Amino acid sequence: MTGPATGAAPxxxxxxxxxxxWGRYAWRIETSAVLTALGPLPGRRIADIGCGTGRLQRIxxxxxxxxxxxDTDPAMLTLAATRGTVARADAHxxxxxxxxxxxxxxxxxxxxxxxxxxxxxxxARVTRPGGRLVAAVLNPASPWGVLDRPxxxxxxxxxxxxxxxxxxxxxxxxxxARIHGALFAVANLPAQRLLGPVLEATGKLTPRLGAFQVLxxxx
Numbered sequence: 001m002t003g004p005a006t007g008a009a010p011x012x013x014x015x016x017x018x019x020x021x022w023g024r025y026a027w028r029i030e031t032s033a034v035l036t037a038l039g040p041l042p043g044r045r046i047a048d049i050g051c052g053t054g055r056l057q058r059i060x061x062x063x064x065x066x067x068x069x070x071d072t073d074p075a076m077l078t079l080a081a082t083r084g085t086v087a088r089a090d091a092h093x094x095x096x097x098x099x100x101x102x103x104x105x106x107x108x109x110x111x112x113x114x115x116x117x118x119x120x121x122x123x124a125r126v127t128r129p130g131g132r133l134v135a136a137v138l139n140p141a142s143p144w145g146v147l148d149r150p151x152x153x154x155x156x157x158x159x160x161x162x163x164x165x166x167x168x169x170x171x172x173x174x175x176x177a178r179i180h181g182a183l184f185a186v187a188n189l190p191a192q193r194l195l196g197p198v199l200e201a202t203g204k205l206t207p208r209l210g211a212f213q214v215l216x217x218x219x
Contacts, residue, residue: 011075015053030136030212031059033182034107037134037216041065044102049091049123050109054080070094091119099128107136111161117170124174124219133174133217137162139181139210167215175219181210 017023034056038046042064048057051069053076060067061084069086071077080086089095091106091113104123110116123133140161162170164179171177 011053011073011079014076015055015079018055027055029182030107031056033180033212033214034105034134034136035059035063037136037180037214038103038105038132045100046103046105047094047096047101047123047126049094049104049106049119050112051080051086052076052109054083054086056105056107057086058083092122094122094126096126098125101126101131102128103132103134105134105136108138110135110137116160116162117173120170120174124217127219129219131219133171133215133219135167135171135215135217137167137213137215139164139213164213167213171215171217175217177215177217179213179215182212182214 018027035041038060041060044065046060046065046067048054048060048067048069051057051071052073054069057067057069057080067084069077069080069084070089070091071080071086072088072090074088077086077088087095091109092115104127106119106123110119113119120133120135123135127133138161140163168177168179171179
């Protein structure tokens, strides 16, 4: 989970966001969606591309996977290194052998790369046949995207946000692909604990509106 270049202080602020009430809620929903897409974890080799501060990698490792985090930002990696094995590398040129991973995953990173198609191709290259490639992105067609992109509010202030159909088409270059949506609750909802589960459940009826879109490719 990464984005534009940061530094030590911005990296710490980024990491701390996940500990505020809304950050915890969004993280729980997003992580659940990603873990569902990845499937069974014990014993699997997984590369987290754009690992940011290593929060997802820590969960993968705690559930029995052998995970490595890859990112370009040294400040992010300094924090990530306290949570697992990391490598500083460009997602467009992964320092991993062909078919060396059982799965690859990237979360809120593809939008901030120069060439999303190439990044997905690299992920597919290092994922073994029969493995899984999971790419989770922010949805420009969600209510948040529609409101925040014209105003260029973070995280929509930079990056290239792929429409659902374009993301699915890129995924299909590498295997059987599908997309499901998550995170339908409103940020900082006062009654989040009560209404959040209801919104997530009813949101499944309109998956295209989820703020979080998860592409799963069976390679």
